[in-house]
Amino acid sequence: MNDFISRVEILKLIAHPVRITILQELSKGVKCVSDFEEFLEISQPNISQHLGALRRAGIIDFFIDGRLRCYFLKSPFVVDLLEIFSKEYPGELPGPECCPTTKKGTYPGERRR
Amino acid sequence: MNDFISRVEILKLIAHPVRITILQELSKGVKCVSDFEEFLEISQPNISQHLGALRRAGIIDFFIDGRLRCYFLKSPFVVDLLEIFSKEYPGELPGPECCPTTKKGTYPGERRR
DNA sequence: TTCATATATAATAATATTATTATGTTTTTA
DNA sequence: TAAAAACATAATAATATTATTATATATGAA
Numbered sequence: 001m002n003d004f005i006s007r008v009e010i011l012k013l014i015a016h017p018v019r020i021t022i023l024q025e026l027s028k029g030v031k032c033v034s035d036f037e038e039f040l041e042i043s044q045p046n047i048s049q050h051l052g053a054l055r056r057a058g059i060i061d062f063f064i065d066g067r068l069r070c071y072f073l074k075s076p077f078v079v080d081l082l083e084i085f086s087k088e089y090p091g092e093l094p095g096p097e098c099c100p101t102t103k104k105g106t107y108p109g110e111r112r113r
Numbered sequence: 114m115n116d117f118i119s120r121v122e123i124l125k126l127i128a129h130p131v132r133i134t135i136l137q138e139l140s141k142g143v144k145c146v147s148d149f150e151e152f153l154e155i156s157q158p159n160i161s162q163h164l165g166a167l168r169r170a171g172i173i174d175f176f177i178d179g180r181l182r183c184y185f186l187k188s189p190f191v192v193d194l195l196e197i198f199s200k201e202y203p204g205e206l207p208g209p210e211c212c213p214t215t216k217k218g219t220y221p222g223e224r225r226r
Numbered sequence: 227t228t229c230a231t232a233t234a235t236a237a238t239a240a241t242a243t244t245a246t247t248a249t250g251t252t253t254t255t256a
Numbered sequence: 257t258a259a260a261a262a263c264a265t266a267a268t269a270a271t272a273t274t275a276t277t278a279t280a281t282a283t284g285a286a
Contacts (some may be wrong), residue, residue, distance in 0.1 A: 050212070095185060
């Protein structure tokens with residue numbers, strides 16, 4: 001139940017264009033903050049804030065290397081998520097038979113009202 | 114590129130405790146609004162709003178059945194996402210070797226600064 | 227030491243999300 | 257045909273997210 005909430009929180013964090021780009025990069029390997037500055041078109045403090053948020057959530061972490069901070073992915077959940085995020089899904093699910101009133105098809109579970 | 118953004122928008126929508134619960138239910142089969150009222154502890158208008166948002170995003174759709182509206186899942190992406198959302202991930206990814214300054218390990222890509 | 231580099235933190239204003247309350251629409255039933 | 261059931265929509269206040277600006281810290285170089 002609390003696990004549910006924390007997963008939702010992680011999803012919420014990932015659901016941002018900049019942060020998902022950061023995570024996609026990190027899934028390829030370690031990367032330092034100044035690397036991100038080169039291709040993310042946002043300010044350095046903003047990058048830091050996004051990295052900080054991801055870190056506080058336990059999704060990423062970093063090594064200190066001189067004056068660099070080299071970030072890396074920690075979460076296997078995020079790896080899986082990134083994979084389906086970039087996957088193509090042609091078409092939609094087949095619509096189910098319905099409905100409880102017209103008695104077309106079957107209706108899952110109970111219905112009282 | 115626009116595909117990227119719309120995927121992020123979908124993620125954003127899913128990243129909400131009520132909406133993900135709705136989607137989890139719908140992944141089991143069709144369900145009408147009053148069914149949701151029985152186990153979601155929020156108001157009917159609020160349920161409608163969440164359903165409306167999911168529908169406008171093309172994630173779900175409904176049949177009209179008398180005065181019922183029976184919602185169902187349309188998005189195969191969401192099916193995959195729900196699966197990994199509930200999956201257990203024991204442990205973390207192994208930390209990579211680092212770093213560019215200390216020359217420990219290898220560093221992916223280019224670094225100038 | 228002093229300066230520049232690499233990064234983080236804090237404060238804040240703009241914007242977006244959320245739940246609530248009130249009301250509207252459509253369909254069935256009495 | 258009037259009422260109720262099932263659901264949607266609109267307006268709004270509370271809250272959360274976001275990017276910006278300014279400033280701080282820590283490390284290495286000169």
